[in-house]
Amino acid sequence: MSTTLADRPADPGLPRPRRRPPRPSLLPLLAVAAVIATLVSAWSIDFNVLTLFDGLDEMGALIERMLPPRLDDPGRIGMLAVETLLMAVLGTVLAAAASVPLAFLAARNTTPHPAVYAVARAFITFCRAMPDLLFAVLFVRALGIGVLPGILALALHSIGMLGKLFADAIEQTDAGPREAVRSAGAGYFREMLNAVVPQVVPAWVGTFVYRIDINLRMSVVLGFVGAGGIGFALQDALRGLIYPRALGIVLVILVIIAAMELVAIWVRRILLTPTQTDPRRDRIARFVFSAILIAGTVAALIVLKVNPLSLITWVGPALEVLTRMIPPDFDALGAQLFDAALQTIAIGVVSTAIGVVLSIPFGILAARNVTPHPAVYWVARSWILLVRAVPELILAVVFVAALGLGPIAGTCALAIASIGFLAKLVADSVEEIDPGPMEAVRSVGGGWWATLFSAVIPQAMPAMVGSTLYMLDVNVRTSTILGIVGAGGIGYLLFESIRTLNFTAAGAIVLVIFVVVYAIERVSGWIRSRLV
Template sequence: ALLVPAALAGFACWAFADLRINAATLVDSASNAADFIRRTVPLDFPSPAEVLRLCGQTMAVVVCATLLSVLLSVPLAVLAAGNTTPHATARFTARGVVVLARAVPDVVLAIVFFRVFGLGALAGVLAMGLHSVGMVGKMYADSIEQIDEGPRTAVRATGAGRLQQLVSGVMPQVLPSLVANALHRLDINLRISVVLGFVGVNGLGFEIARSLNALDYRRGMALAVVVLTLCVLVELLSGAIRRALLRDADAGGRTRRRGGAVSRTSAVLMSVPAPMKPKDAGAAGDATSTNRSVPPRVAPPWTPRRVRRTAYAVVTVPALAASVWGAGLAPGQFFGALGNLGPTLGLFWPPSTGGILPDLLSDLFDTVEIAFAATLIGAVLALPVGALAARNVAPSPATAAVFRGVVVLVRGVPELVLAIVFVVITGLGAVAGALALGVGAVGLLGKLVADSLEEVDPGVEAAVRATGAGRWQVFCAATLPQAAPAFVGHVLYQLDVNIRSATLLGIVGAGGIGFDLLNASRVLDFGVVTTVLLLVFATVLVVELLAVWLRRVVR
């Protein structure tokens, strides 16, 4: 288990050197960077009305895609969770559907749906929505498997059926997690919409692609700033809602008594009245007659928690309706073109190499090199940034807040925009892709590192601090060793993400097998597209199996 991460780190260092990512390369590109800045500044923003129109169009597609993923993921998660599935076959089938949705890139789905449904928002909604099921369905299934079985058992004891148990005993517990994961996916889909804009999905991404293809960098980068601002706003808003939901769930998941907290199960059982003894029957009758004039309370009080939840519902329903209307989705367009789906999928089978199998394998290796080099860059940069963003490590709360802001800002920049900038500066090729993914990894990996450092056992830190150790000694001897296994898992997850992202960055000339994928789709050689997908899927599967094995061994 120690040799495998060491070998992966060694390969990452070799890839970093083989791609010639060094100071000399950056110095040689300094003149290109200066020229790019001159061609970009001043930024050429569209009119406020046009900006609002593009933002509304983009958000409508993103919200509809996220809503579609949630609607599809909830039943899949119920079937995939071990404690709610009706049969083992249903569980494995649902898990297989989730894995398949995660394996097919959203760009490929968009290409398929464009051929079936034509240009427009519908193809983008279906592509992002179906691809999102891979992540959302998995997270929902994991949340259902981690519920407290007490409420469900209490509901079953009343004679409730399977559906009633699910509605009354399971869904109320996982609802905060479902909403939080949906908001997180909304944030991710907003970045993905920029990528899909390069294959025809309307919105900010499409306008950025059109501007950059015309070498209008002032307008393209101005729109990229709009995307960055929108991503940061959505990140801050969804983060605030997620924190509020978790706080509400924590408050609603415990019933306080004078003697302390009790579990949900105990609360349910305490609410059942005890049987009356015969000798108390008369007294009970007197009490009943005395209190008969007082009507029983049938509605819960309007606590701040209930007010917040009601406000969320009141705001969410009109927002979803406005998004469906703004995206221009028409049921007739969907059902009218659905008959073309079968013939279109038939174009992708059987796979073919197009006589360029050696080139495909070489480009696949380049993609793996880009992913490893980018992961190394991201890990080296994310560790100090994440440490300074952790409240228990940063020298002051202000420092932690500043670096949390840096992480949010970096996460707000789509990797495709970074790839375009580095392609212009360093030229076409793998260097641009590795630098773009490396910088972009700081956003996700830095957040994961900060969260892992904040979740360590404070008792170990206090014990080391009690010996007279300084801040650095506490960090190196107590904090970092506890978070190291999680850090390894996060790096492997980032490697998985980078392999997928490196495939897509080839669309803008950032090297790797993505360029072959785009060319094959443009010349309608869909058999080669399938071959590329199978090669990438096999590579990602190897990394995933390796990560699962390492996590099990580290535990």
């Protein structure tokens, strides 16, 4: 899953926190706590290395059944791929349109009243804490099968990221231009438009482009719950045990996501790296990007056959389903509900630990300023891109088919996704370190290993700690929905409750998911504030 990578700490154009050296007294305590939590979590879900080795034969047999890949209906798959891309674009555009006014209300320096600030921040937090696939499940039940529930799910969850980062960018603006505009007698709206917006547009653009990338990854699996996109064809192939067709669809998904990531990198580079010698090129680039975005939005409405009025009228049916969940019935599932919630947390903890251990070597080799050879750099970067291109839910489906139902499949899926994501963050953080200490070590004859341990890792450690805590937050959030495909956690109970129309039990599950995700987010955020 996306990685909802909602608060991604290292991306061009996104607001970056000030880096401070980690507090040494807290790092050992955090390391010990992490080891204990990982061991307890692994024990609670019966996760061990021997289990994985025992499943290698099944994994090999599954791969053999998938080969050679094939596309039985290229035209239909191609249309579904276009549908998936347009869903991501339209969902992100809707989220951005809602997030801009919301961000002004949720920024301390522009909100009209503290009460308005609290409500706006609470709504943003709610959207971020609720997984997008969970939104999709609820909207499918309210609106029926189709692309509209998927678009709305992507839009609502995206508000959690865009609203937060848009507001953070506003809070970091210089107060000088606002005071100058205000002194000229301008009102509130003129002050915001002339003094604040020009300062935040670069950060907003970077965040928006990155969110399209995230939403494309998520939209490919929305079809698993009937919310449109190419995921529906994949789910159909897997349900029918037609593995060669499933692999063919997965390869199409890989190509789409990899191409989109490369395009996103190029767009961010063009839009967020102004040239000093050719300002006209910058204006043309922004104009072209705006024109493409408008054309893509119109095309999405036409191709997906979305009535613009349906983007407003969905509120009534959705509220009808939500009100049927009140009051939540915690007795219907009893202890099973809280056991599933603990299993969800355990899956997130173990998968994050595996991701941390295995991502650091790949991340270092993928850092341009540290890698021992350019060929190693490109191999490492290509491998990271390949791993990141596979959504977690698809990995979970594969591991369930190979290892069977249960939390081990979900843990393996999230661990692999964590390796790709964390390795990229590690590589980015290493490339941003001060080259001075590295040159000092080399000047006294230090080799590659000495430079790595003496000058590279100490500087990159704060960013690594922050990325790890963020990854834990993301993995716990994602693990809440892996149960939809039988990969453990609380998602299975939710899916079954909605499928059987037991809405009061579903309400209890949704509330538990929100509390778990919000608590993990707050704890990891507090630790990051103390260490990074």
